[in-house]
Amino acid sequence: MSKIGNNSLIACHDCDLLFRTRPLRNNERAACPRCGAVLYHKRPRTISRALIYSLTALIFFGLANLFPFMTFKLQGREQVTFLASGGLELFQQGFRGLGVLVLSVGFLLPLLKIIGTLYVLIPLEFNFVVWKARETFKFVEAITPWAMMEVLMLGVIVAYVKLIDITTIVLGVSLYSFAALIIFMTLSAAALEPIEVWARLEQRRP
Ligand SMILES: [Zn+2]
Structure with missing residues (x-):
């Protein structure tokens, strides 16, 4: 206990x-x-529950990035977009700062957050403290305000509403996975009590 x-x-x-x-x-x-x-x-079983939600989030992160996000059909032409396409497109068109920001907020930081959380929590669940666990958890807490996929999702919904009249849009597996990813990351954050993680990390100082 x-x-x-x-x-x-x-x-x-x-x-x-x-x-x-x-x-x-x-x-x-x-x-x-x-x-x-x-x-x-x-919260009872805070680490176990946050761990399960984070693992589920990782699966949805994979699905969200492997499958097409949206397919646009206009006058016989078809354009398939992926989750990372938006940031890359901005970068290629010369909006480098904005491209890096979109890729960081919607891809890199959420990925680092999930991997960092799992790196600390999986061993902790089995009463181990891994190498640099405290530094990793500190880093995860520091980047959390920047892993704002919800904002990206809001942008997608706005774009969808604006474009739906002029083009046919097919929503891909990635979009639904992205929505599930946001839900599971929120559940993980709600289940996890950082003070409990810090207490366990301090108890098992190697
Ligand atoms: Zn006070």
Whole structure:
């Protein structure tokens, strides 16, 4: 049975009050004594559940990038696009900064996030701490605000609505996989309690 890191100092993310952590029971929340913000939450089997959601996300990431995203049909011509096509196209047309940004936000950072999470959580599930696990988890936490696939999805929906009148659009397997990927990454984030991961990483310092 794992414990929340006991007696370590954390700062409230809303008002910066320093707070000593204490072990919680399952589903119990620790709130900031000054502003009432929820500081951490003991979720049952947080690592196992986040692990399963992240593995599922990885499968959908593969499907989203292997299959066509959308196929445009206009006057007998057909153009197949892939998930990474948008960023590459921008890059080739001279919008290099924008191309790199789209590829990072929609492809590279989500991939690094999933792989990094699995690299830390799979061994932790079996009570191991792998090489550079703390650095990896710190990196995953740092890139999380930038792995914004939802924004890309919103852009796709807007483009779809605008183009549907002038061209025939066939939605590919990739698009549905991409939607599933976003859902499973959100589930993984909701299941994972970082403070629990940090506590386990500190407990098993090699
Ligand atoms: Zn507070």
